[in-house]
Amino acid sequence: MPSLEHIANVIHVWLNNTFSPFWATLFEFVIVGTCIIGLFAMLGLVLIMMERKVSAWMQLRLGPNRVGPVGMFQTVADTLKLMVKEGMTPDGADKFLFNLAPFIAMIIAMVVMAPLMFAKNFQIWDINIGVLFFAAISSVSVIGILMAGWASNNKYSMLGAMRSGAQIVSYELSAGFAILSIVILTGSLRISDIVNSQADGWWIFKGHIPVWIAFVIFLIAVTAETNRAPFDLAEAESELTAGFHTEYSGMKFALFFLAEYVNIFVVCAVGATIFLGGWQPLHFGTGTKFNEIMDYIPSSLWFIGKTFFLIFVIMWFRWTFPRLRIDQLLNLEWKYLLPISMFNLLLVTLMAIMGWHF
Amino acid sequence: MFITKYIKEVFGGVKSLLTGMKLTGWYALHHKKEKITQQYPDNKDTLVLPERFRGEVVMIHDEHNEHACTGCTACELACPNATIKIITKFDITPEGKKKKALDTFVYHLDLCTMCNLCIVACPTDAIKMANTFEHSVYDRSKLLKILNNPGSKIREGIE
Numbered sequence: 307m308p309s310l311e312h313i314a315n316v317i318h319v320w321l322n323n324t325f326s327p328f329w330a331t332l333f334e335f336v337i338v339g340t341c342i343i344g345l346f347a348m349l350g351l352v353l354i355m356m357e358r359k360v361s362a363w364m365q366l367r368l369g370p371n372r373v374g375p376v377g378m379f380q381t382v383a384d385t386l387k388l389m390v391k392e393g394m395t396p397d398g399a400d401k402f403l404f405n406l407a408p409f410i411a412m413i414i415a416m417v418v419m420a421p422l423m424f425a426k427n428f429q430i431w432d433i434n435i436g437v438l439f440f441a442a443i444s445s446v447s448v449i450g451i452l453m454a455g456w457a458s459n460n461k462y463s464m465l466g467a468m469r470s471g472a473q474i475v476s477y478e479l480s481a482g483f484a485i486l487s488i489v490i491l492t493g494s495l496r497i498s499d500i501v502n503s504q505a506d507g508w509w510i511f512k513g514h515i516p517v518w519i520a521f522v523i524f525l526i527a528v529t530a531e532t533n534r535a536p537f538d539l540a541e542a543e544s545e546l547t548a549g550f551h552t553e554y555s556g557m558k559f560a561l562f563f564l565a566e567y568v569n570i571f572v573v574c575a576v577g578a579t580i581f582l583g584g585w586q587p588l589h590f591g592t593g594t595k596f597n598e599i600m601d602y603i604p605s606s607l608w609f610i611g612k613t614f615f616l617i618f619v620i621m622w623f624r625w626t627f628p629r630l631r632i633d634q635l636l637n638l639e640w641k642y643l644l645p646i647s648m649f650n651l652l653l654v655t656l657m658a659i660m661g662w663h664f
Numbered sequence: 665m666f667i668t669k670y671i672k673e674v675f676g677g678v679k680s681l682l683t684g685m686k687l688t689g690w691y692a693l694h695h696k697k698e699k700i701t702q703q704y705p706d707n708k709d710t711l712v713l714p715e716r717f718r719g720e721v722v723m724i725h726d727e728h729n730e731h732a733c734t735g736c737t738a739c740e741l742a743c744p745n746a747t748i749k750i751i752t753k754f755d756i757t758p759e760g761k762k763k764k765a766l767d768t769f770v771y772h773l774d775l776c777t778m779c780n781l782c783i784v785a786c787p788t789d790a791i792k793m794a795n796t797f798e799h800s801v802y803d804r805s806k807l808l809k810i811l812n813n814p815g816s817k818i819r820e821g822i823e
Contacts, residue, residue, distance in 0.1 A: 360692065362695070363691065363692040363695035364688040364689075364691050364692045364695075365691070366691055366695060366698050366699050366700045366701070367699065367700075367701050368699060368701045368703070622685060622688065622689065622692075623685075625688060626681075626684045626685050626687075626688040627681060627684065642674060646674070
């Protein structure tokens with residue numbers, strides 16, 4: 307079976323043999339862009355379907371089950387509906403920013419995908435500051451939300467956007483500390499180095515308790531960063547109707563919705579990469595029969611499997627936990643997560659210096 | 665001490681959240697057996713409603729077309745939103761005495777909140793709550809119902 311790495315190489319060689327290097331690079335840009343947009347659409351359809359089914363199972367409901375076999379085409383039908391709906395712009399809104407905001411939210415979700423390693427040696431951009439790039443760009447997503455909230459000229463949108471700003475800025479810290487603990491253990495910010503350092507065991511197994519704590523903190527922080535329940539104060543259906551996207555309709559609303567789900571995919575992919583070994587298969591010991599069977603599974607499937615496991619966990623959070631108030635949210639970050647993650651970072655540093663990890 | 669309280673809080677919080685996750689996780693794994701959604705129009709034939717489900721007020725008639733309503737208007741007085749209107753008449757008994765009896769039991773289904781107070785108030789258990797619930801009609805006047813069957817009369821021995 308040809309691996310994704312193999313296909314990418316064949317295309318690269320063919321383009322460079324056929325065209326000049328400039329045109330070859332340009333065509334590669336176009337191909338990558340098309341693939342990312344395709345992945346976007348697929349993720350939107352699959353993740354929204356998954357969310358609705360998982361929530362239904364956890365609440366002992368059935369979920370969508372009318373459109374297509376077991377409701378498979380429900381999200382396709384929803385997307386078609388949103389595409390043909392009129393995209394309204396309120397009279398009092400700042401027209402330019404109002405129409406720009408959904409695209410900013412989506413473009414940021416796209417850009418964050420650049421350093422992700424989807425399979426063995428299959429990556430858009432192996433940048434040497436991979437995780438820093440992720441941390442930096444994902445916190446820019448708050449600009450799209452603030453822009454939408456401010457330009458809507460609506461008190462609910464404004465409140466939701468301000469809350470979202472406070473939330474993302476706070477939780478960025480503990481997410482950063484959690485990522486930093488793995489960076490300390492690996493000694494590199496490059497995603498491919500982080501993945502390769504886990505060839506003899508994922509960090510969640512090699513790193514003892516401090517890495518588990520970092521993993522849990524990372525999960526909590528990214529749940530807050532993606533504005534999902536139990537931290538969905540930016541949307542807060544019960545208080546702010548829909549928060550920052552109250553005034554949006556049609557395809558512009560769909561872009562926000564899509565960006566939310568793609569953000570979930572991206573943060574879970576990063577979590578899978580730095581804690582669960584990225585595309586590395588599950589190995590116990592060396593040279594055993596079990597390891598050979600695990601190696602037989604393609605690396606892209608390992609990556610997707612781990613990512614979807616984390617997405618399921620985050621959905622599990624959403625449909626189990628009670629929502630927090632804004633003061634409780636900030637208490638949790640500044641009084642609990644931040645001190646714990648700072649102390650934890652010290653522990654990880656000590657562990658890395660003394661070589662206590664496997 | 666402050667620090668032990670802090671650590672206890674963290675562990676207590678994590679433990680209670682994990683308890684919740686365990687339950688929802690169990691539900692997600694057993695959703696096929698445990699599901700509570702009724703696929704209503706599809707399962708119309710096999711739909712089983714609980715015995716105490718309150719759909720509408722009906723009057724109990726036996727096989728001789730006799731009911732137990734004495735026309736005492738206790739239900740009309742008990743009704744909080746004037747759903748019931750009882751019209752009485754005077755029967756002449758064989759002894760030649762005049763006796764108050766039910767003429768028409770008018771029931772406005774559109775006003776009824778299924779509060780069950782009329783059934784509780786009835787001294788002779790003449791009315792009950794039925795399980796029927798498909799009450800939608802095209803005309804509002806169809807919701808005004810006469811509960812006593814035409815030609816029905818009170819059962820012997822009910823005072």
